[in-house]
Amino acid sequence: MTDVIAGANAPRRKLTAALMQRVSSGLHLGLLRYGERLPSTRTLAREFSVDPRVVLAAYRSLEARGIVELRARSGIYVAAPAASGKASAPIESAWLIDVLADAMGHGVPALDFSERVRRSMQTLRLRATVLECNDDQLFSVSDELKADYGLDVSIVDIDSMNGDLPVEARQADCVVTTAAHAEEGRRTAQQLGVPSLVLSMCDDLFAEVERLLQLEEVYFVVTDTRFEAKLKRIFQDIPGSHNLRVLINGHDDLDSIPVTAPAYLTRLTRRNIGAAPLLQRVIPEARVFNDSSIRMVLDFV
Incomplete structure (x- = not known):
């Protein structure tokens, strides 16, 4: 029975992911604005060759995440961002319930959760060396590592390495790069005796x-x-x-x-x-690392 239900929900989950990608990318590419009306369920049903009810269910999933807003007898709109530090109460509550329930399932009492997180993220001041071949990606990767994970970062332009690393880069606890330079990253990490993190972005x-x-x-x-x-x-x-x-x-x-x-x-x-x-x-993205890369960095930290 569980497999049957999962199979029935598969089209909705796939469409939800596609619509979330389209809304998010539309904002970052300047094609959408907060509060702008989105295509109707019938329009999307024709585009994706699904039942309009599947589209509506996908939109409702996005509404639960605070991405869109369904207005009665009006349509579906890009949800306005919550005020800084003031996430929508229902959305925040649902998210926290999921996080705490998962923590308790792993044996962490709800009242101990915040202290466990604090200890995990603040035990050490870790250092990362970022390898890339252009200033745009060097900046994006290092900026996210510093802002989201609290890492001290040294950046190294691969085109300027000349076979050697600066002194500060050799003191790294990990080497970070992207798929285009995975081999250079692994080779450098091996020389330093530290892990290599190959991240995907955007x-x-x-x-x-x-x-x-x-x-x-x-x-x-x-x-x-x-x-x-x-x-x-x-x-x-x-x-x-x-x-x-x-x-x-x-x-x-x-x-x-x-x-x-x-x-x-x-x-x-x-x-x-x-x-x-x-x-x-053109609205800036909150972060550039994809989900698997976020988990990779968190696992290292």
């Missing part, structure tokens, strides 16, 4: 970009020309790759980006861009 965003490239031009605004070349390699075999447009901040005219076109700004570009109008319509 999976949902890149999946949505692949879909959009078949329909229209998609813009990336980066700081380092080497990341421009890397993006072109990433998408070169994707249908519609000719629609990829990569602009360099400080060199290209960002005002040339059509106001309705999907556009993504790297974190480094966002920091350096100043008061460009593009910032007003």
Whole structure:
């Protein structure tokens, strides 16, 4: 019976994930705004070839997570973000209940949970060396490691290594890189006698970009020309790759980006861009690591 129920719920779970990806990426690409109306259940039922009730169930799942808002006799809208530090009470309560219930299932009393978390995250000041070949990704990876996990970070531009690491980079407790430089990361980690963490980033965003490239031009605004070349390699075999447009901040005219076109700004570009109008319509992502990478870093910490 359990297998039958799980099978019946599979279309809803798959659609929920697809819609969550589309809403999140739409915000980060400037295609959606908070409070904007989303496609109706009938429209999406036709697009995904499912029953409208499956779409409605998926939308309700997203509403429970605070991603969309269902308004009676009006439609479905992108939910406005909660005020800083004030998450929606029902959403926060449901999330905490799930976390605490899972903790208790692993033998951790609810009243001890916060202390267990504090001890896990603050026992040591860990150091990471980040290897990458461009300033945009070096900044994104190191910024997230520092902000979300409290790691001390040294960054190393692979193109400037010359076979040796700076002194501070050799004091790392782990080496962090991305799949493109997994071999260099593992080799460096082996030399230092520390773990190597190969992280994946922006999976949902890149999946949505692949879909959009078949329909229209998609813009990336980066700081380092080497990341421009890397993006072109990433998408070169994707249908519609000719629609990829990569602009360099400080060199290209960002005002040339059509106001309705999907556009993504790297974190480094966002920091350096100043008061460009593009910032007003392209919402920054909360984090760039994917779920498996988040778990990998937490497991190390």
